[in-house]
Amino acid sequence: MAEMNMAKAINKALYEAMERDSRVVVLGEDVGQDEGVFRVTEGLWAKFGDKRVMDTPLAEAGIVGTSIGMAIYGLRPVCEIQFAGFDYFAYHQLESHAARFRNRTRGRLSVPMVMRAPSGGGIRALEHHSESREGTYAHTPGLKVVIPSGPRNARALLHAAIQDPDPVIYYEPKALYRLFKEEVPDEIEVMPLGQAKVVQEGKGITLISYGACMRATLEAAEMLEEEDGVKPEIIDLLSIVPLDMDTVCKSVQKTGRAVVISEEPRYCSVASEVSSQLNDTVFLYLEAPVRRVTGFDTPIPFFSKEKYYIPDAERVLMACRETLSF
Amino acid sequence: MAEMNMAKAINKALYEAMERDSRVVVLGEDVGQDEGVFRVTEGLWAKFGDKRVMDTPLAEAGIVGTSIGMAIYGLRPVCEIQFAGFDYFAYHQLESHAARFRNRTRGRLSVPMVMRAPSGGGIRALEHHSESREGTYAHTPGLKVVIPSGPRNARALLHAAIQDPDPVIYYEPKALYRLFKEEVPDEIEVMPLGQAKVVQEGKGITLISYGACMRATLEAAEMLEEEDGVKPEIIDLLSIVPLDMDTVCKSVQKTGRAVVISEEPRYCSVASEVSSQLNDTVFLYLEAPVRRVTGFDTPIPFFSKEKYYIPDAERVLMACRETLSF
Amino acid sequence: MPRTILEVKQKIEYLSILNDKAEVDKALEPKLTNEQLKHMYTYMLMARRADERFLNLQRQGRIGTFPQTTGHEAISMGASMALKKSDWHVPAYRELAGMLHRGWTLVDQLLLWAGYEQGQSPPNGVNDLPICVPIASQLLHAAGIGMAMNIKGDKHAVVTYLGDGATSEGDCHEAFNFAAVFKAPVVFVCNNNQWAISVPLSRQMGCETVAQKAIAYGMPGIRVDGNDVLAVYAAVHEAVERARAGGGPTLVECLTFRIVAHTTADDPKKYQKEETRKEWAAKEPLIRFAKYLRDKGILNDEVQKQIDAEIETTIRDAIAKMDEKIKTDELANPLYTFDYLYAEIPPFLQKQRDELAHYLGKDKESSSKQPNHAHAGSH
């Protein structure tokens, strides 16, 4: 066991995966000698060399498109897009190819690759450096989408993503990179994709979130318990696709009320999907409408105003109270 | 008044808009001398010439990106992407720029442009020629998204889109291009964006759809009335963004039940959004869960199987019955 | 200090070996056996005849829209002949001759145009990607395959194709650049047929040749007569050898002209001059290649008859096989739509599968079919 922050835990997973499987290669802008703009690829270039840790030209479609080719050829590329706000440049390669090769060829060719990207706000960054758009990938059939919420699950999920036979979008909530540390076991942990985690058992209301928003959610839950005497059930989705609605529905069947918290724009978001499926599946158990606490349907504002956009504990708490008193 | 199909009606709108406003220009692949692969730009090149009707190089980001520049300079570009399945190539330009310039510059610069693209399945086309992904754009703040369902509204909405001071995605359900004709008035009609239309008043259940799926919806509604004696209320959304939830909610408050029909993959779709907002807004009026009848979360299959993917009247009818008997 | 000319290293060459009068440049004639030459002729002709027959099927509604390859046969035939089995082949969509040579069958192509994914499934042991619809996007896969060869130390090469229109796409640029920077063993074969649907070359690029674009990437570029299968073969062969030896990518421009419609949905009369089309039709690759083979004594009326009969049988069998296959559960069952998206069907998709099964009244069959192909990744 060792204590580490999330950046380090992801770095550890990359290192371990490269060590145990020579097919794993890392590529992206500044991932080599510079060790990544967030230092997430620290030590990899020095250890594994120029062939397996590749600084690429500045071209996102190029990074993703060549990763697809490498994956088809039998490698396990883990490519980095420097910020999630730039992965749109590669979206056509993901939608039209990474997500389709297995299906298109009836299982003959497959694309076992991971696209990593730091996502979300909260670090006073420039425009396009704070986006959360997992909803876009969730709306794209054929991809898996994973978003960790802490050092330990970040490492375990990244191992699963790299070992997965299909393409995985792995979004790293950059606000969490250095926010806190956790014990991470020495031996390699692999968490299955597609399983949500009940982080806290509770009653009366279920809070559903993932990624960086788990912080505001946990904080709000504490306030709710302290100030209102309600201990909410809390679910960390971890995987956006596949989405573990079984766990979510089971909880809401019990509590009857739900609030979904995420940082994305609201329209057609993951929060919308969870809300829609809850309505569809546990309709008769719902005692109040499912509330979505999300970013707004504007681009995330420049950083002086980002805190009003990103759900905070107060906003979550307010939604909980409104839901509880519905 | 003249009878015409939707392809002709769109063509008419383009012609009229170019005639009345010299700022309107048309560009895209094969829109000039070839008059568009669906003949939607028929006659424009001959009438308005090479400067205002531009065949472009084969590059979607180029088409959208240069349209943004032209719009900022004061033109009103209406660009065509040959098939919606290729607009992903330009997604970064739409997300990062078309949707943001006004906001980024606090209203100083704006991007009054329209991106037209034929979308949806049903014409036995090759892979990537049958996609419906309006959900992606609905999840992208700063765009408007419009999808007509017939000749008359296609023309009136396109006029509105071209006159709109902000960027509009105008998806043309290609299955409808030549499916039926309608009377289209001689004088120019402009339908405000953001207004849904109650196509049929009814009771007991509301069917909400748009675009090509309106056909299956109307057909199912007829069967429902005939076979089950229920005359459903039917809403044609027309605009996806802004979404006219007032009209939708008012109807569902009255009927208590709703089925949303669209052709996209289901996760994080427009159908999810409508369902989620209904749950949020008219929760107490709902007598059954809101059902989504949509495409599945796979790419639309190659054309031999597309009919199983695209909602048909039978599937809509089945969902109606399940909802009615909930 | 003053203005000086900067020397550009790359020189762009032009290569023609068998001209449109079927005269051969002996000094440049590639070393191909009679066997090989006959094989090339047979496959080029098979592609041509298939194209004609497919058109009939399309007109009858038995298959959907497809891109014709008539007149383009020399390009993929010459290029793919320069490859070994262990090399990779990444087509666009006008490479029927080359694909047949690589091991794809006419049945595959027919199934594809008839709307079945099965037609895109590479045959066993064939290191090819299937045809690619989004223009230029496959070039990056080829570059990635080449990069992977370098990483693994495999001395193979990749041939990939693009049209003149495809050169305008950002993906094309990124693929050229990645291949050049990483010295990936990739040969980019550009079918410059001077049209992208209705858009002529002059609307596609500001430069005179596609080959000179190689200068922007520091890679060798060459233009060859795209109707001359010997020139295509020679140029690609040289490029493949260089690639295998660590010399990186090459751009080979094959100049030709689209003498058929873009696809069965297109009408070139709207934008092409009849006379130019006719001029170029006279230069098409099969006439001169047949004459060359006759001059060499490889082809005569007898042999031609044999080849014709062989091709006729192959095509007839393929059509029959398509009809047969379409009726099998494998191709007919819509539920399999869900079974190949992920290696294992996730619960949420299984639910959607069940939903469709329920709708089809096939609830009993709703258990998932396991994909029956082995997974890739074992190279």
Next chain:
Amino acid sequence: MPRTILEVKQKIEYLSILNDKAEVDKALEPKLTNEQLKHMYTYMLMARRADERFLNLQRQGRIGTFPQTTGHEAISMGASMALKKSDWHVPAYRELAGMLHRGWTLVDQLLLWAGYEQGQSPPNGVNDLPICVPIASQLLHAAGIGMAMNIKGDKHAVVTYLGDGATSEGDCHEAFNFAAVFKAPVVFVCNNNQWAISVPLSRQMGCETVAQKAIAYGMPGIRVDGNDVLAVYAAVHEAVERARAGGGPTLVECLTFRIVAHTTADDPKKYQKEETRKEWAAKEPLIRFAKYLRDKGILNDEVQKQIDAEIETTIRDAIAKMDEKIKTDELANPLYTFDYLYAEIPPFLQKQRDELAHYLGKDKESSSKQPNHAHAGSH
């Protein structure tokens, strides 16, 4: 028939006028008035000093991350000087000197780096786009603006900028190509500072110069000494004149070296050699330009002092103004986040605005603010 060399029309040139010993090539010296030369020097120096001061503010946490422009001043200064007010200017993000010349203020820049959209709002009457973060994406806007000028028959020109790294993006390729095909009056000014964050030129492209990439588009390409403001001016001026006369786009490569960190978040010690950086630092543009102006009698200690004082005041005022502005309702009120996305706020966004207002306890203020800038589109 045999292998022949294809002639490529474009010749790539190299231009230097004021070398790093401050020696000037009299024959090539551009016709700039003393006034103009002093203005250029002042604005370059203002950019330099601002850069230094911004770094302090960043270290104090008063502004966020920003890209430094030290050492790059000659490029945007020389290029923007070649434009008229009616021309357009489309920066990347290392063009502070040029932007100040065009009419942007240090307050704009400070507000931008402090996290306010207001810093991206072009000043009245300035035909500029704001800085652009997604690499190379603005080049297409510049191409589009140029195309629009042609459509409207306006005899203006556009100058836009890109880095050496930016040349790898598909958007860059598409912009070059559109501009070339449509003969758009665009000058692409490439700041080749030999690094894209930590990635050196050799990892960015397989060719030796950026200028030679012009050959792929059939447009003129030239490399100039990017630390020589006279050479940059001369090359861009020539290109702008050609553009206005209908001659289409030009690619001007300005060779320099990034002697500062990429941004305030970057540490170049990890990947750059100290000695190379020092070598290049000695060649930076201000030293030689100052010497040139002294030789010409335009600059002396007195004048330098005046300029220093002027700059000092400008920077101090700008910082004070930023602090002031940040406190105004216009900048402080988070509700305005919703008010500039569309020309008119649609009901669904108004609802979200109300939601935030409610959360902030500002329900009373929730009515929408009308954007106070006129809409564009009136050129």
